Amino acid sequence: MIDGIDYGPLEVLVGQWQGDKGTDISPEPDGQEDTPYFETIDFEAAGDVTNGGKQTLAIVRYHQVVSKKAGGQVFHDEIGYWTWDSSTDVIAHSLTIPRAVCVLAGGVCAPVEGAVTLNVEAREGDKDWGIIQSPFMRDNAKTIAFKHRITVDGDNLDYFETMVLDIYGKIFDHTDSNSLTRVS
Numbered sequence: 001m002i003d004g005i006d007y008g009p010l011e012v013l014v015g016q017w018q019g020d021k022g023t024d025i026s027p028e029p030d031g032q033e034d035t036p037y038f039e040t041i042d043f044e045a046a047g048d049v050t051n052g053g054k055q056t057l058a059i060v061r062y063h064q065v066v067s068k069k070a071g072g073q074v075f076h077d078e079i080g081y082w083t084w085d086s087s088t089d090v091i092a093h094s095l096t097i098p099r100a101v102c103v104l105a106g107g108v109c110a111p112v113e114g115a116v117t118l119n120v121e122a123r124e125g126d127k128d129w130g131i132i133q134s135p136f137m138r139d140n141a142k143t144i145a146f147k148h149r150i151t152v153d154g155d156n157l158d159y160f161e162t163m164v165l166d167i168y169g170k171i172f173d174h175t176d177s178n179s180l181t182r183v184s
């Protein structure tokens with residue numbers, strides 16, 4: 001409970017997290033690029049919302065800023081929400097990145113004691129959990145699928161995410177992973 005609102009399995013996310021053990025694997029025309037990175041993710045408890053007069057979602061809002069270890073340049077910026085429906089335990093992860101790609105990924109997670117693992121997935125064209133992208137991205141660098149797993153154990157957070165891309169004439173698993181520590 002935070003300020004009288006039950007965030008269920010999302011409560012463990014709330015805080016500021018930092019980590020410098022990230023690895024990005026992204027596509028290049030002639031192969032792939034592996035980039036070590038550091039990042040900060042701010043997760044904030046953002047209250048709740050009622051939909052259709054009968055669904056109530058607890059909301060956690062976040063902002064992720066990712067920088068290259070070599071040189072410190074920010075090379076990924078992402079904002080979004082995680083929501084939890086206490087009546088079904090459905091979690092939804094909505095995100096947008098400034099390449100003009102938006103994802104609404106879903107999964108199920110009940111509140112648990114100890115370490116919490118959140119698993120969500122989306123697929124382009126899926127009727128439930130989908131991906132929206134600009135015409136340019138659809139035609140040149142299409143995101144076909146998205147999978148994200150976060151595990152929080154106390155003040156440690158690990159994540160692994162895969163974006164399956166159709167780019168440069170091949171299907172490529174663009175992946176990111178990091179281990180972070182809660183700093184506030």
Ligand code: HEM
Pocket residue numbers: 024026027028035037066075076097099101103137141142143146163165167174176
């Ligand atoms: C920690 C998170 C992430 C990092 C560090 C990251 C980093 C990168 C990098 C370095 C590239 C290659 C850019 C280039 O060739 O100029 C790339 C490409 C791409 N990323 Fe990510 N990315 C992340 C997450 C995501 C997410 C969540 C999505 C979508 C849901 C996404 C979608 C794409 C797409 C569609 C491309 C292909 C664009 C292109 O190379 O022309 N990425 N990303």
